[in-house]
Amino acid sequence: MSLAALRRGDLAGARVLRINEDLTEFPDEIFGLADTLEMLDLSGNRLTTLPADLGRLHRLKIFFGSRNRFDILPAALGDCPSLSQIGCRDAGLTHIPGESLPPALRWLTVTDNAIAELPAALGQRPALQKLLLSGNRLRALPETLSAAGNLELLRISANAFDVWPGWVASLPRLAWLAMAGNPYDPPRPPAEHRQIPWSSLSASSVLGEGASGVVHRMLWKAADPAAAQPVAVKLFKGRMTSDGAALDEMAAMLAIGQHPHLTAPLGAVTGHPEGVDGLVMPLLPESWRPLAGPPSFETCSRDVYDPALRLDRAAGLRLALGVAEATSHLHARGLIHGDLYAHNILWDGERGEAVLSDFGAAAFCPSGAKPADLQLVEMRAWGILAAEIADRCTDGFPALQDIATRCQQPDLTTRPLMDAVCADLRSL
Template sequence: MTHTLEALKSGELIGTKRLKLACGLKTFPEAILSLVDTLEILDLSDNQLTELPDSISKLKHLKIIFFARNNFTKFPKILKEFPVLNMIGFKSNQIQTVPENVFPPKLNWLILTDNKIKKLPKSIGDCGLLQKCALAGNQIEELPPEMANCLNLELIRISANKLKSIPKWLFELPKLSWVAFGGNPAARQIPLNTDFESFQWEDFTIKEQLGEGASGFISKAHWISKKEDIAVKIFKGDVTSDGLPEDEMGISIAAGAHDNLISVLGKIKNHPEKKSGLIMRLISPTYINLGNPPNFKTCTRDVFDETSVFNGDELLKIAKSIASVCSQLHSKGINHGDLYAHNILVNKTAECLLGDFGAASFYDVNSDLAHNIERIEVRAYTCLLEDVLGLVSENEMSNELRNKWQKLIADCRVTDVKSRIGFSEVLEVLEGF
C-alpha cells in the first residue's frame, strides 16, 4: 500500500509500522519522524532523493529501508547509526561511492543492484551477519579480500560487473549456496550455439501472458506453421538483480535437453521491438511452483504453502530429478545459481521441472574453481532437500529413513566446501534410499 504525504502530515498514520511514499520527493520529509516510536519498514522508492538528513537516525526501530530508483550518488553514512536495521535496498540509483564504515551492525541483506559502484569498502568484511548481497550491474573490478570474513554469506550476485578475477576465497565461504558471477571479464563466455534454429516473430500469435520474471515476460502463443501452442519468453533487455538477460538466454540453450528441464525449441528473430526471445514447450497447468520465494523474515530460505505436503516417495523422486539435472548442468560448466523450490515446477505425481536461468553462470570445468563451484550449489540443493523433508509428515516416513536424509543433508553442507560430494555422488547415495 502506498501512502500519501498529506496523510502523513495530518497525523493519521501515527502508530504505523510500515510506510511507503512515492510522490516525487526531492528531500526527506521530516514528518516521517512523527513515526519514531513504531516505524520498522520505510519504502521511499521511486522518488528523486539524493541524500538523507542526520535526523533520520532518530528512527531507531527501523529494520528495513528501500530507496530503489532514486538519485543517490553516494551511500549515506548515516545508515550505520541504526541499531536494528538489517535490510537496505538502493537498487537502480546512481551510486558511485560506498565509503568505509557505513553499514549498520545488524545488516544481513544488502541490495546495491544496478548502480555505478567501482569499489566496495574493506569494512564490508565487518558485516558478520551478512547473508544476502546483491551487487549485479555495477562496475566493480575486484571484491575486497576482507569480504572473506563474511562467514554467514549465503547468497551473492556479482554478475554484470568488471571483475578481472573471481577470488578463490568466494567459493570457500562455508555457508555460500547461491552465487551468480556471469557477465564479467573473468567469467567464461557462454558458447554460441550457431545451430540453434531461429523462427520469425510473425509465425506466432500471442494469446495471454502467463507470467513475468525479473528478466522478461512469458506468454502462451500459437505457432501458426506448426499448428500448436507453445510458450514464448521475451526478454526485457535490462540488467536484473541476478544478471544479464542475454546470459540467461545463452545458458538456457546451452543447458541442453533433460527430462527435468523445460524444453527450449528455438529462438525468436525479427521481433518488432528488436527484443530477444525463446520458444519453449508449453507446460501443463497441472504443474505448480514447489515453493514461494524467501520473505523478509526468512531472508535466504523459501517459504511454503500450508497445503504443501509430500510423502517419502515423492521426496525421493524430486531429489533424484533435481540432482540429475544439476549433474548435467555442471558437466557442461553451468552453475544454476538460483536452485530454489520457487524455481521448480511440480505436479501431483512429483514430476518436476527446473527453470529460471536468470542467475546462471558459465565456468570452465577444468579450472581450479570448478570443484568448489559445484559444491557451493550442492549446499543450495541440500537446503532444498531440508525444506521438502520438513513437509513430509512423521507418519509418512520411518525414523530410519528420515535419519538417512538428515545424514545426506549434513554430509553435503560440511563447512569445508571441497570436502562435499558432487551431484553424481549424491545420485549414487540416493540409489540406496
Template sequence: MNTLDQLRSGNLRGARHIQLACGLTAFPQELFDLADTLEILDLSGNALTSLPNDLMRLNKLRVLFCSNNQFAELPEVLGQCPQLSMVGFKTNQIRTLPAKAFPPQLRWLILTDNRIEELPAELGHCTQLQKLMLSGNQLTTLPTELARCTRLELLRIAANQLHELPAWLMAMPRLSWLAYAGNPFCATLEGAAQVATHIPPMPWNQLQIQHPLGEGASGVIHRAEHFDSGQVRQVAVKLFKGDVTSDGLPRSEMNACIAAGTHPCLIPVLGQIAHHPTDANGLVMPLIGARFRNLAGPPDLESCTRDVYAPEVRFDMAAIARIAFDIASAARHLHQRGILHGDLYAHNILYDDQGHALLGDFGAASFYSPTTEPLAKGLQQLEVRAFGCLLEELIERYDGSTGSPEELSTLTQWKVRCLSGTPECRPLLEEIEQGLGELVGSCTNQRPTPAATDLAIWMPPD
C-alpha cells in the same frame, strides 16, 4: 501505497510499514512522528539524493528501500541505525560506499545497477550479512575482507568488470547461491557456449501472441500459438527486457537456457525468436503440464535467504525422494555442461503430486570450464549446499505417512553432507543422484529415471 497527505494529517499514526512514491526530493520530516512503530520504510521511485543525519531516530527501523532515486553515495547515517538489517538502493547513481555506511545488524544489502567501482574493506565487518546483491556495477575486484562474512549465503556479482573469480569464495562456509555471468573473465566461455549450441530460429510472424502468463525480473512470458507448415501448437514465448536484473543480464540468462540442452527435468527451448519488429530477444518454450505447480514461494523479508512454503504443504517419503532425485539429476546435467544454476531454490522448481520435478529460471546461471580444477569442483560443491538447503526444507515437511526410519535417516545423512561447513567435504551431484536414485527405488520398488513430462502452462515466480 501511502500518500503525503495521509502522513501529514496523522492518519498513519502507529504504522509499521510506510511506502511513499510521490516525486520526493527531500525526506519527509513527519516520518519521525512514527519513530515508536515504523519498521519498514519504502521510499523507492522518488528523486531523493540524501537522507537526514538523524535518521537513527527511527530506532525501530529494520528495512529501508530507496531504489530508483538519485543517490550518488550510500548514506553514511545508515551505519548508525541500530536495528536496520535490510538496505536496498537498487538503480541509483551510487559510486561511493563510505566505510561507516553499513549498519551493525545488516543481513541483506541490495546495490544492483549502480556505478560502484570498489567495495570498502569494512564491508567484511558485517558478520550478520547473508545476502549481497551487486550485479550491474563497475567492480574490478572483491576485497579479501569479504571472506570474513562467514554467514554470507547469496552473492550476486554479475555484469561487473571482474577479471577473475576469487578462489576464496569457494571456501566460504555458507555460500550457496552465486551469480557472476557478464564479467570479462567469463566472456570467452559465454561466447563459446553460444556458438556451440544451435537453436533453430523461429520467425516472429509464425507466432500469434495471446496473453501474458507472468512477468519476472528479466522478461515477460506470453501464451502463444506457433504456426508452421499448416500445424499449430501451443507454446510459451519469453520476451527479454534489456535491463540489468538483480541476477544479471537477460542475455546471459538466454545463453544459459540454450546451452543447458535437453534433460527430462529441465524445460526445453524450442526456438529462438528471429525478426522481432523491435529486435527484442526471446525464446519459445513448450507449455508445461497443468498438474505442475511451484514448490514454494521466494524468500521474504523475514526469511531472507530461505524460501517460503504454504503452511499446509507436506510430502510423503516417496515424493521427497522423487523431487530430490529429479533436481539432483537436472543440476548434475548442468554441472557436466559447465553451467552453475546459481538459483537452485524451491521457488524455481515445479512439481506434481507424484514428486516429478522440473528446474527452471536461469536468470542467475553462470558458465565455467568443467575441466578447470579446483575451481570447477569448488563451484559444484558451492551449489551442493543450495541443494542441501532444499533437502532440509523437504525433510522439515515430511508427513510421516510412508517411509521407514532407515529411509529418513538416509535422506538426513545426505542433507548433513551437503550442508557441511567445509565445502571440500561435500559430495558432488553425480554421487548424490546415484544415492537418491537408490532411495527412490526403495520407496517405490521401481528403478528411477528422471521423469519425462507432458506439456502445459508454466509461469515462473518473480
C-alpha cells in the same frame, strides 16, 4: 500512503511507510513514527541524501531507496541500530562509505549502480547473509569479505572482474552465486539452436512475469501449420536484474541442452517486430506450480512453503532426484544454476514430477576457477532444498535428510558432488 496523510497524522503508529511523490527532501514528519516504524520505502523519488539524525528511527529494520539520486550511500543509514536490510537499486550510487553500513546489516541490494569499490567494513558485518551487487563497475571484492561466515547468497554478475576471486568458493555457507557477464568469462562458441520466426507464433496470453521477462502462452506453427503446438514464449525485457543481465540468462539457456527435468528451450525467437529477444519453451501442464514461494523479508534466504504441504516419501524422492539429475546435467555442461531454490522448481503438486526453471543467475565456470569448487557451492543449495523436502514428508525421510546434511558441510572438501548424490538417491 501519501505525504498529505502523514502530515495530517493519519498514519500515526504505522510500522510500514511508502511514499513515492517525487520527493527532493526527506519529510521531517517521518520522525513522528520513530517508536513504531520498521520499514521505510522511499523508492522512486529524487532524494540526494538523508538526514544526519536518521538514527532516531531506532526501530527501523528495512530501508528502500531505489531509483533516487544518492551518488553516495547515505552515511546516516549506519546509525540506525536495528536496520538490517538496505535496497538501493538504480539509485545513482558511485560510492559506499563504510560508515553507511549499519552494524546489524543482513541484506544489501545495490544492483544497477556505478559502484567501483566496496569498503572493507562490508566484511565486518557478521550478520551479512545476502549481498546483491550485479550491474556495477566492480573489479574486486574486499578481502575482508572472505570472513563473512554467514553469507549465503552473492550476486556479482555484470561487473568488471578481470580475475575470478577464488576465495569466494570457500565461504562456508555460500549456496547461491550469480557471476556471469564479467571479463573473466571464458570465450565460448555460439550455441547451436533452432531459430523460430516470430511470424510462426500466434494467439498470445500472459502466463507470468518475472524480473527478466514476460512468459506468454502461444501457438507455434512449425512445419505443419495445421498442427499448431502450444508453447511458452519468454520475451526478455533486456534490463538489469538482481541476478544479472537478461542476455546472459538467454545465453545460458541456449547452452543447457535437453533434459526431462529442465525447462530447456526449443529455440530462439527471430524477427520480432520490436527487436525483442525471446525463447520458445515446451508448455507445462496448467496444474503445475512452484514448489514454494520466494524468500520473505523475515526469512531472508529461505523459501516460504505452504504450511499445509505434505509429501509421501515416493514424491519427495522423485522431487529430490529429478532436481539433482537436472543439476548434474548442468554441471556436466560447465554451468552453475546459481538460484537452486524451491520457488524455481515447477512440479505437478502430487507425484513429485518436476522441472528446474529460471536461469537468470546461471553462469559458465569463469576462467581461472575450478569447476568442482563452484559445483560444491551449489551442492549446499541442493542440500538445503533436499532438507526442506525431507521435512515435509509425512512419515519423515531420514535417509534423504542424511544426504542433505552431507551436502551442507561447512568444509567444502567433505561435500559430495552431484553425480555421487544421484547414485545415492537412486539406491534409496
